[in-house]
Amino acid sequence: MEHVNTLKAALSAFCAALTALWGWFGWLVIAWISCMAIDYATGSCAALRAGKWSSQAARDGIWHKLGAVVAVIVAGILDMVISMILEHMPGISLPFTYEIFFCPLVIVWYILTETGSIIENAGALGADIPPWLTKAIESLREKVDDGAGAQEDTK
Template structure:
């Protein structure tokens, strides 16, 4: 029992340290990485189950994930540049403290995309998926799209 309590204390200490280091944004990144891993794993399992696994398709999936990582990095750079501009140009002020915005929207959009894909993969593996879960993920993704569209021209460049 003492080993279990020691393990729990160690996990709590690590999580506390990481939270102090990363804050909530870091945990959002961790959630995204976990979703990417789950998506790749469930997609591979679904393809194997269907007898359709292909190394080319698997490689393309990895390239897709790399592209997503680059997109998140671009959003993080944009947030950094906006923060620098706001900190160094006195004429520009916001009524709140700017930390991150574009990065959060991009990360949440990718998380919703990954969750949608995971749910599809789980269905392909034969597990029943509640319709409301699919709808909730789609609704959240649509909400994030709408918030992002308000930043840009309002047109979806992805489609």
């Protein structure tokens, strides 16, 4: 029982540290990490249920998640570089205060991607999924793409 309390204390300290360091952004990161873990677990369960689980596919899933982490880190670096340029180059300014933009946008996009995958996995596990939920997640993801200036490929 002591180990459970130690784990709870460590998790609480971690969450508090993220909140102190990043505020709302820390909770966004926690939501994304939680979605990745739930997606991996439900995907593994769905594969087991279908009799298609393989260690290679599980490793590929982990590599896929690592790629997402790298993309978020790159977005964070981009935000830092833009902030430094705006702060230290006198001739460059924006009509608004720039703090962060790319990193939260990328994380929200990944959260929506993960939640869509979680819904698919839940369906593969036998849960009834309301069609409007799947459409809402996809619509939100498209709105994030539109807000980021993504263009549809018309070819």
